[in-house]
Amino acid sequence: MDQSWMNSISPFVRAARIMKSSSLTGEWMDHDHVFTYIEQGEAEFFLGGVKYEAREGDILLMHPLMSHIIKSTSTVPLIQFIFHFDLFYDEERSLIINTHASKRMRKKVVEREMQLASIVPISHLQIADRIDLKKRFLLLHKEFLDKRPGGSLMMKAICLELLHIFLKNQTDRKDDEGKMTKGWAFIEKAINFIHESYSDAQLNNTSISEYAEVSTNHLSHLFKKQLGISVQKYVTHIRIEQAKKRIIEGKLTLTEIADVVGFSSIHLFSRSFKATVGITPSKFAAMQSALINENR
Incomplete structure (x- = not known):
């Protein structure tokens, strides 16, 4: 994937929440990116018709207009850290609060917002990155709730850090699957x-x-x-x-x-x-x- 476009991105965080559910099954489609970290539990994610088994420590990143069906598969409640964002700030789109993709909003998704459409939408984090992610997400969540002056700049910076954590854990993912870890x-x-x-x-x-x-x-x-x-x-x-x-x-x-x-x-x-x-x-x-x- 050509990564030169990453030098110009300026994320806009639209929403952030912590979602806990004992039994979750549903289908969603959003007009923006959805970043989901599995804090607890397991679930099946059907993203664009492809099934992914997600568990604690996984990040799922859905690009705009990606249909996603989620089904809880564990006995413990499913806890997700979720935030919605645009890759590039747009004044008109920044006024959109609702994340659900209506027909009107689908026409407003420009090509540059689809830069992540070709990536594998799941990454599994090592323990160190999980700790780092949780700390940063809670700071982002706090900024979103507090709505302080300058908070949007802080959320932009944290969004970039969380995207980096996701992308760096994509490296050699397929090569490591099915192999016993040394020691x-x-x-x-x-x-x-x-x-x-x-x-x-x-x-x-x-x-x-x-x-x-x-x-x-x-x-x-x-x-x-x-x-x-x-x-x-x-x-x-x-x-x-x-x-x-x-x-x-x-x-x-x-x-x-x-x-x-x-x-x-x-x-x-x-x-x-x-x-x-x-x-x-x-x-x-x-x-x-x-x-x-x-x-x-």
């Missing part, structure tokens, strides 16, 4: 142990590598090479994800959550949460409460 037996054993032991504040690289029956240095090398993340950062990622689930459940205080997921203090928890998610635990809790009230 996966050690990685899988370490991951299973982390998921079982993340609540232990004393969990460290040494205990994890001993359980995986591999040297600490080699396990660190495998995580960096195959997952794009350090062992300790993966542990923090799991703890933060578990904390987010408990915050959403709303049954425990933040201090109790910090203890349950393995942080030695509320201060370390707050600092790690903000560094990973981009906002404090209390702000995240407030956003979740607002989202629940909005969907009632």
Whole structure:
């Protein structure tokens, strides 16, 4: 794909939302681009008649007028991070709030907005990129809700970063499919142990590598090479994800959550949460409460 056109794009973000649904089946067609990140769950996406199996960590990018049918396939609720955008700013199109493609709007989709029509519309992210994406999306979502002066410029910048994450994970995707990851037996054993032991504040690289029956240095090398993340950062990622689930459940205080997921203090928890998610635990809790009230 000729990428010279990318030097001139100036994205306009029209909408951003977090969508949670226990049972989702439907068909949509929009006049703009739809960027969807699967935060939780699995679903079948039929994009332009082609079926894609999407799971946690996948990005799907639908170009304008691409028919997409979505069907949930997992027992847990499907959570999607979604934003709509145009590749190029147009004053007339910027006034369009509704994203659904009416017959009138279909005539207004110009050729330059179809630059991404030829790409494979799905990318699967490594752990490091998932963490980066979530942090950036939540910042974009906050800017969209706050509607502050200069917010459109911030959203434009974040949109470009998220597009870069999507495109860079397209590289060699087909070549890697169906091949066993080198050293996966050690990685899988370490991951299973982390998921079982993340609540232990004393969990460290040494205990994890001993359980995986591999040297600490080699396990660190495998995580960096195959997952794009350090062992300790993966542990923090799991703890933060578990904390987010408990915050959403709303049954425990933040201090109790910090203890349950393995942080030695509320201060370390707050600092790690903000560094990973981009906002404090209390702000995240407030956003979740607002989202629940909005969907009632």
